[in-house]
Amino acid sequence: MxxxxxxxxxxxxxxxxxxxxxxxxxxxxxxxxxERIRSxxxxxxxxxxxxxxxxxxxxxxxxxxxxxxxxxxFFGQVIRGIRAELGDRYRLLLSVTDSGVxxxxxxxxxxxxxxxxxxxxxxxSAAFLDELGAEEPIVLLDxxxxxxxxxxxxxxxxxxxxxxxxxxxxxxxxxxxYLDASTGTETFARRRTLLLRAARRLGMTVLTDRDNDAAxxxxxxxxxxxxxxxxxxxxxxxxxxTPAAADLDLxxxxxxxxxxxPTWRAAGATAVVCAADTLAYGLLAxxxxxxxxxxDELAVAGFDDxxxxxxxxxxxxxxxxxxxxxxxxxxxxxxxxxxxDGPDSDGAHHDTELLTATLVIRASTAG
Amino acid sequence: MxxxxxxxxxxxxxxxxxxxxxxxxxxxxxxxxxERIRSxxxxxxxxxxxxxxxxxxxxxxxxxxxxxxxxxxFFGQVIRGIRAELGDRYRLLLSVTDSGVxxxxxxxxxxxxxxxxxxxxxxxSAAFLDELGAEEPIVLLDxxxxxxxxxxxxxxxxxxxxxxxxxxxxxxxxxxxYLDASTGTETFARRRTLLLRAARRLGMTVLTDRDNDAAxxxxxxxxxxxxxxxxxxxxxxxxxxTPAAADLDLxxxxxxxxxxxPTWRAAGATAVVCAADTLAYGLLAxxxxxxxxxxDELAVAGFDDxxxxxxxxxxxxxxxxxxxxxxxxxxxxxxxxxxxDGPDSDGAHHDTELLTATLVIRASTAG
DNA sequence: CTGAAAGCGCTTACAG
DNA sequence: CTGAAAGCGCTTACAG
Numbered sequence: 001m002x003x004x005x006x007x008x009x010x011x012x013x014x015x016x017x018x019x020x021x022x023x024x025x026x027x028x029x030x031x032x033x034x035e036r037i038r039s040x041x042x043x044x045x046x047x048x049x050x051x052x053x054x055x056x057x058x059x060x061x062x063x064x065x066x067x068x069x070x071x072x073x074f075f076g077q078v079i080r081g082i083r084a085e086l087g088d089r090y091r092l093l094l095s096v097t098d099s100g101v102x103x104x105x106x107x108x109x110x111x112x113x114x115x116x117x118x119x120x121x122x123x124x125s126a127a128f129l130d131e132l133g134a135e136e137p138i139v140l141l142d143x144x145x146x147x148x149x150x151x152x153x154x155x156x157x158x159x160x161x162x163x164x165x166x167x168x169x170x171x172x173x174x175x176x177x178y179l180d181a182s183t184g185t186e187t188f189a190r191r192r193t194l195l196l197r198a199a200r201r202l203g204m205t206v207l208t209d210r211d212n213d214a215a216x217x218x219x220x221x222x223x224x225x226x227x228x229x230x231x232x233x234x235x236x237x238x239x240x241x242t243p244a245a246a247d248l249d250l251x252x253x254x255x256x257x258x259x260x261x262p263t264w265r266a267a268g269a270t271a272v273v274c275a276a277d278t279l280a281y282g283l284l285a286x287x288x289x290x291x292x293x294x295x296d297e298l299a300v301a302g303f304d305d306x307x308x309x310x311x312x313x314x315x316x317x318x319x320x321x322x323x324x325x326x327x328x329x330x331x332x333x334x335x336x337x338x339x340x341d342g343p344d345s346d347g348a349h350h351d352t353e354l355l356t357a358t359l360v361i362r363a364s365t366a367g
Numbered sequence: 368m369x370x371x372x373x374x375x376x377x378x379x380x381x382x383x384x385x386x387x388x389x390x391x392x393x394x395x396x397x398x399x400x401x402e403r404i405r406s407x408x409x410x411x412x413x414x415x416x417x418x419x420x421x422x423x424x425x426x427x428x429x430x431x432x433x434x435x436x437x438x439x440x441f442f443g444q445v446i447r448g449i450r451a452e453l454g455d456r457y458r459l460l461l462s463v464t465d466s467g468v469x470x471x472x473x474x475x476x477x478x479x480x481x482x483x484x485x486x487x488x489x490x491x492s493a494a495f496l497d498e499l500g501a502e503e504p505i506v507l508l509d510x511x512x513x514x515x516x517x518x519x520x521x522x523x524x525x526x527x528x529x530x531x532x533x534x535x536x537x538x539x540x541x542x543x544x545y546l547d548a549s550t551g552t553e554t555f556a557r558r559r560t561l562l563l564r565a566a567r568r569l570g571m572t573v574l575t576d577r578d579n580d581a582a583x584x585x586x587x588x589x590x591x592x593x594x595x596x597x598x599x600x601x602x603x604x605x606x607x608x609t610p611a612a613a614d615l616d617l618x619x620x621x622x623x624x625x626x627x628x629p630t631w632r633a634a635g636a637t638a639v640v641c642a643a644d645t646l647a648y649g650l651l652a653x654x655x656x657x658x659x660x661x662x663d664e665l666a667v668a669g670f671d672d673x674x675x676x677x678x679x680x681x682x683x684x685x686x687x688x689x690x691x692x693x694x695x696x697x698x699x700x701x702x703x704x705x706x707x708d709g710p711d712s713d714g715a716h717h718d719t720e721l722l723t724a725t726l727v728i729r730a731s732t733a734g
Numbered sequence: 735c736t737g738a739a740a741g742c743g744c745t746t747a748c749a750g
Numbered sequence: 751c752t753g754a755a756a757g758c759g760c761t762t763a764c765a766g
Binding site (some may be wrong): 379380381382383394395396397400419421422424425453 | 751752753754757758759760
């Protein structure tokens with residue numbers, strides 16, 4: 001089924017068919033012919049071959065979402081938001097990589113070979129952006145510290161983190177563990193840094209090591225760094241031991257937690273903050289396995305506020321990151337960039353939007 | 368960056384470049400030239416334009432996964448399985464539709480316009496397959512009753528359902544509620560029918576209505592139908608009222624459950640089975656809101672065995688549907704069909720594989 | 735208003 | 751072993 005067949009049936013040229021099916025026939029094709037073409041299209045069930053159209057136009061109608069962990073339930077909301085904004089004009093292609101793994105340079109090349117209309121990249125590392133060097137419009141999602149690289153929609157997590165630490169402090173917690181994500185992305189570096197900084201301000205101790213109970217000391221440079229949410233953070237404090245971290249996967253987190261919880265509790269920890277709700281689920285499972293009662297013996301909190309965090313045992317306190325809004329906003333900016341009327345169209349200034357993260361308190365801390 | 372530029376740099380023809388980058392140069396291009404081409408490719412960072420290659424070859428390297436509910440965490444495992452099997456040769460494109468909504472005829476046409484190498488379709492309705500009429504290889508996932516339409520990988524849920532009903536019966540439950548999914552797909556019709564049949568065998572009453580407490584009676588035709596897992600099921604019993612059903616979404620399920628739980632409990636229900644774990648999460652949330660203690664006052668079970676079902680309050684008993692195996696097996700069959708050496712290559716017989724569903728008992732029923 | 739023609743970047747017979 | 755040429759199905763100036 002090709003345009004040539006439609007043209008033959010309608011008794012017109014291929015050009016005429018192309019103009020009509022693309023809605024560019026106003027003032028160029030007679031109403032009579034346009035009608036005959038539309039009839040032929042319907043009768044034959046003709047659909048424009050996107051591949052051929054892309055070849056000549058140079059750009060496809062694909063928008064590619066690159067994320068290190070698409071299986072994470074968090075992205076359900078993000079994807080819904082993106083789709084709602086993209087509408088029918090663009091098709092969303094999800095780039096699936098293995099859990100927690102950033103796409104490689106080779107993957108990046110393959111994306112480009114599909115000639116996408118635009119790219120949405122979630123939680124990238126700086127190295128990934130170097131490899132990318134894309135010519136197509138690009139919008140970053142949840143990429144703190146990379147605002148100078150491209151248009152970005154980020155979270156202002158400082159209010160949520162402060163509220164969380166204040167909340168734990170008010171409940172009497174003075175020593176807390178921090179279970180990090182093992183993917184080396186900026187968003188997790190920032191969660192960690194802000195938590196350490198807030199805890200330090202209140203004189204709390206944060207345990208971050210996997211294999212001993214040494215408390216991490218936040219460096220002065222770090223603590224003095226600009227705390228504005230939009231500003232780059234100097235990176236997590238350096239310590240010579242292995243940080244307690246796991247892949248964003250319940251089972252992986254449970255294993256690390258089972259190892260680390262006894263040590264932390266022996267060192268006086270009465271609460272644990274996890275860098276993502278998925279990690280917190282694993283920690284809850286490990287605590288249950290060890291017979292540790294939450295929140296009586298251990299308070300637990302996460303980041304994301306996944307839908308299922310309402311029904312965990314106990315329901316999970318979490319710094320809520322609004323996924324739907326993230327997707328919608330990023331898609332809106334990408335469309336603007338594709339249409340060439342975005343704030344980036346002068347190539348000089350990159351626009352950044354901040355979505356505020358808020359604390360949702362549930363029984364896992366409130367006891 | 369085109370093949371022409373590589374050819375110029377290497378001092379050869381475009382044809383030679385194409386042959387070398389596609390690994391078809393054996394015995395056709397001199398070793399010296401092949402080497403010069405490879406160097407030029409590396410230096411220029413050349414990647415074959417997939418769009419152009421697809422246009423001439425007629426088929427792309429895209430495999431499209433169509434599923435009504437990709438945001439459901441269940442698909443995390445399925446997708447991982449598919450990817451593991453597809454490897455580097457094919458790229459997985461996830462067709463994102465709104466939660467619970469089957470793709471329309473228009474969507475189907477758009478897929479075809481991308482000239483996919485193959486299609487994987489999860490939990491389709493018969494109507495969807497009619498619209499599809501695809502020429503490309505296709506494998507169905509979790510499509511009971513549609514085995515005659517295409518190669519399929521299904522679940523044999525009968526053992527899991529029987530085990531669940533036996534388990535509930537052994538705990539003394541005699542009247543149970545059933546919260547269904549509102550997507551009209553065969554897989555859910557089957558879960559419902561098998562559950563009703565198993566309950567009837569043990570003399571149990573199943574409540575399925577949203578607005579009254581009338582017990583559904585399984586029809587004789589239904590109960591006598593072939594219980595073989597691979598066989599088509601005659602459909603859910605007909606009743607004139609609105610079935611208790613919700614979208615596969617925690618919030619939607621919670622709302623329906625809040626409405627239906629008091630009625631069911633008044634009618635004597637001491638247990639509820641949900642057609643999916645996501646629905647069970649919503650029901651757990653609603654039960655908590657109503658002050659109903661699980662499992663003391665109400666036993667709860669689901670289908671899927673999502674990773675987070677280990678950490679719900681309480682941990683959820685569930686009929687486990689192995690997602691990773693489903694994805695791997697379906698992808699393997701699709702590859703065989705693409706290569707033309709599948710069991711379907713004669714166009715006559717459609718191959719069906721069954722993966723066994725097993726019951727995982729946790730605290731939500733075991734008390 | 736209309737259609738013939740060029741060209742998007744490839745792959746693949748085909749002739750040397 | 752090598753390269754010129756046809757052609758995949760479109761879109762878009764361009765000439766009428």
